Amino acid sequence: MRRSPAWHLQDSDLHAYAGGGLAGPLLWSVEAHLGACASCRDRLHGCVAQADPQLVEDGWARLDASLDAAVPGPVERLLLLLGVPDHTARLLAATPALRLSWLVAVALTLAMTATIARLADPIVFLAAAPLLPLIGVAVSFGPGIDPTYEMALVAPMQSFRLLLLRCVTVVSANTVLCALASLAVDAGLAAAGWFLPSLALTVLTLLLAPRFGTVIAACAVGVGWACLVAALTGALFTTAGQSGTALAAVLAAAVLARRASAFDTSRFRRIR
Amino acid sequence: MSIDAGIDVAVRADGLVLRYGRKAALDGVTLTLGTGVTGLLGPNGAGKTTLLRILATALNPDAGSLRVLGHDPRTAPGRLAVRRRLGYLPQDPGFHPGFTAFEFVDYVAILKELTHRGDRHAEVRRVLSAVGLDDQRRTRIRALSGGMRQRVALATALVGDPDLLILDEPTVGLDPQQRMRFRELFADLGEERAVLLSTHQTEDVMSLCRQVVVIDQGTVRFSGTPADLAALAAGRVWTSATREPGALASWRTGTGLHRHVGDPPHGAELLPPTIEDGYLMLVDLSSGGAP
Numbered sequence: 001m002r003r004s005p006a007w008h009l010q011d012s013d014l015h016a017y018a019g020g021g022l023a024g025p026l027l028w029s030v031e032a033h034l035g036a037c038a039s040c041r042d043r044l045h046g047c048v049a050q051a052d053p054q055l056v057e058d059g060w061a062r063l064d065a066s067l068d069a070a071v072p073g074p075v076e077r078l079l080l081l082l083g084v085p086d087h088t089a090r091l092l093a094a095t096p097a098l099r100l101s102w103l104v105a106v107a108l109t110l111a112m113t114a115t116i117a118r119l120a121d122p123i124v125f126l127a128a129a130p131l132l133p134l135i136g137v138a139v140s141f142g143p144g145i146d147p148t149y150e151m152a153l154v155a156p157m158q159s160f161r162l163l164l165l166r167c168v169t170v171v172s173a174n175t176v177l178c179a180l181a182s183l184a185v186d187a188g189l190a191a192a193g194w195f196l197p198s199l200a201l202t203v204l205t206l207l208l209a210p211r212f213g214t215v216i217a218a219c220a221v222g223v224g225w226a227c228l229v230a231a232l233t234g235a236l237f238t239t240a241g242q243s244g245t246a247l248a249a250v251l252a253a254a255v256l257a258r259r260a261s262a263f264d265t266s267r268f269r270r271i272r
Numbered sequence: 273m274s275i276d277a278g279i280d281v282a283v284r285a286d287g288l289v290l291r292y293g294r295k296a297a298l299d300g301v302t303l304t305l306g307t308g309v310t311g312l313l314g315p316n317g318a319g320k321t322t323l324l325r326i327l328a329t330a331l332n333p334d335a336g337s338l339r340v341l342g343h344d345p346r347t348a349p350g351r352l353a354v355r356r357r358l359g360y361l362p363q364d365p366g367f368h369p370g371f372t373a374f375e376f377v378d379y380v381a382i383l384k385e386l387t388h389r390g391d392r393h394a395e396v397r398r399v400l401s402a403v404g405l406d407d408q409r410r411t412r413i414r415a416l417s418g419g420m421r422q423r424v425a426l427a428t429a430l431v432g433d434p435d436l437l438i439l440d441e442p443t444v445g446l447d448p449q450q451r452m453r454f455r456e457l458f459a460d461l462g463e464e465r466a467v468l469l470s471t472h473q474t475e476d477v478m479s480l481c482r483q484v485v486v487i488d489q490g491t492v493r494f495s496g497t498p499a500d501l502a503a504l505a506a507g508r509v510w511t512s513a514t515r516e517p518g519a520l521a522s523w524r525t526g527t528g529l530h531r532h533v534g535d536p537p538h539g540a541e542l543l544p545p546t547i548e549d550g551y552l553m554l555v556d557l558s559s560g561g562a563p
Contacts, residue, residue, distance in 0.1 A: 073370070086389055087382045087387045087389070087392075090375070090379055090382055091379065091382055091383070094368045094371070094379060146366075147367055147368065148367070148368065148379075148380070149366070150330060150360075150362045150365075151360070151362065151365065151366075151380055151428060152383050154328050154329050154330050154358060155380070155383035155384050155385075156352060156355040156356045156383075156384055156385050157382070157383045157384070157385055162383070261348055264348065265329065265330060265331060265332050265351075266325075266330050266331055
């Protein structure tokens with residue numbers, strides 16, 4: 001049986017603890033003692049009764065709120081671990097292209113493409129990898145895609161900000177997976193040639209999205225990319241080709257930044 | 273009223289036009305809304321949802337002037353100011369089915385700029401409690417019935433205690449008991465705010481609306497009190513044992529007698545009109561090209 005300690009907390013410390021006014025080592029010491037001493041716990045009970053009732057109310061509310069919050073999914077937990085604020089993590093958790101199943105599908109596709117590239121030609125990987133974030137972006141936002149599009153549209157948080165938030169995260173996740181896959185493509189530094197095209201294609205898709213919707217925009221950009229690769233083949237992945245792609249990405253981003261308000265209202269008859 | 277001092281009109285629209293291609297969905301809608309619950313009635317395809325989407329800042333009208341809560345929603349600052357004080361329930365609200373009811377309302381609360389976790393969670397619990405979903409807070413959306421999902425969607429509209437509530441068919445899919453509960457809630461909300469709701473339920477309008485607007489083919493056919501709408505059919509509702517092919521509307525009631533709306537024959541047994549009778553006259557007269 002646990003014996004009661006030989007010493008007890010002073011009234012002033014108990015009152016301060018009940019009022020939430022203790023910090024640092026003294027707080028820890030008081031808590032450790034309360035855990036062991038039934039008599040001090042009884043005295044604390046009296047102090048809490050005298051303390052600000054609002055404080056007790058707030059404590060219950062906090063406890064209740066934390067009980068309401070269900071255990072977040074794996075992606076949300078990972079984002080929280082990476083230091084993303086809880087509200088941003090919740091917004092991102094509703095992005096289909098950040099679901100575990102989606103990311104696994106992307107990883108498998110990349111592994112397959114990298115294998116083919118290794119056996120045949122690295123250009124297979126360089127041409128296919130930029131299309132994956134494009135698909136991810138296409139299913140992340142817009143009427144008919146996001147079930148809460150209309151609610152999000154009329155919310156004070158700017159739709160463009162939500163879109164960018166999702167796109168940056170989708171592209172980042174895809175970039176990490178592509179970078180890992182490019183290690184398997186036996187082409188040295190040239191295996192990173194997908195990176196600038198993936199940025200350029202994503203930004204171009206966003207630029208066209210307010211007028212055509214994200215899916216049609218992504219399809220058009222994807223087809224355009226396939227034609228370009230077929231026409232220019234290896235030239236796209238030379239230093240000159242990469243410089244041209246970088247320039248296109250920067251130009252498209254500059255235009256996009258000026259067109260942010262185009263995402264503010266819908267142009268579509270069918271919003272959902 | 274809670275709408276800003278000096279602004280006792282929540283919505284003032286004049287000559288709103290919106291075209292989808294060559295078809296005008298709204299063809300010169302003029303409307304004024306104040307505090308209290310206003311019902312928007314009209315047949316399917318009349319332009320109700322388009323009008324609500326414009327007032328909720330989702331669509332920009334092609335022509336006409338519009339002030340919502342004292343701001344012009346066609347400018348970016350005006351739109352933001354309106355959105356900060358607006359609650360909107362879309363006609364067919366979508367959900368992220370993997371979220372719990374609590375998480376989903378929390379998600380919308382974040383979109384409504386409530387970033388402080390403690391305050392946001394308290395607000396989420398308040399609105400879920402207001403729609404009677406205290407016990408379903410931790411249930412996933414995919415496991416909720418249609419009526420319960422509708423209540424979750426309504427809860428999202430209530431987040432942030434908005435000054436203007438725009439609700440597109442909020443009572444659809446609810447059983448009579450739930451509808452009664454919603455009516456009570458809307459009546460309470462309408463005491464201090466402007467609430468505009470579209471519905472096909474004339475009983476909803478009769479029991480809780482201070483004003484009723486009837487819209488058909490993109491124009492406003494009537495705006496006034498529910499009693500005024502019913503009065504349109506005064507002296508034009510009668511009952512008889514047989515069918516009346518000449519009536520605008522005619523149906524056999526549960527008592528076996530027929531009820532008719534239109535121009536009664538001489539000596540007909542007249543009945544007191546309901547707002548449904550007034551509505552039928554308006555819509556029939558307008559689509560039939562009568563005066």
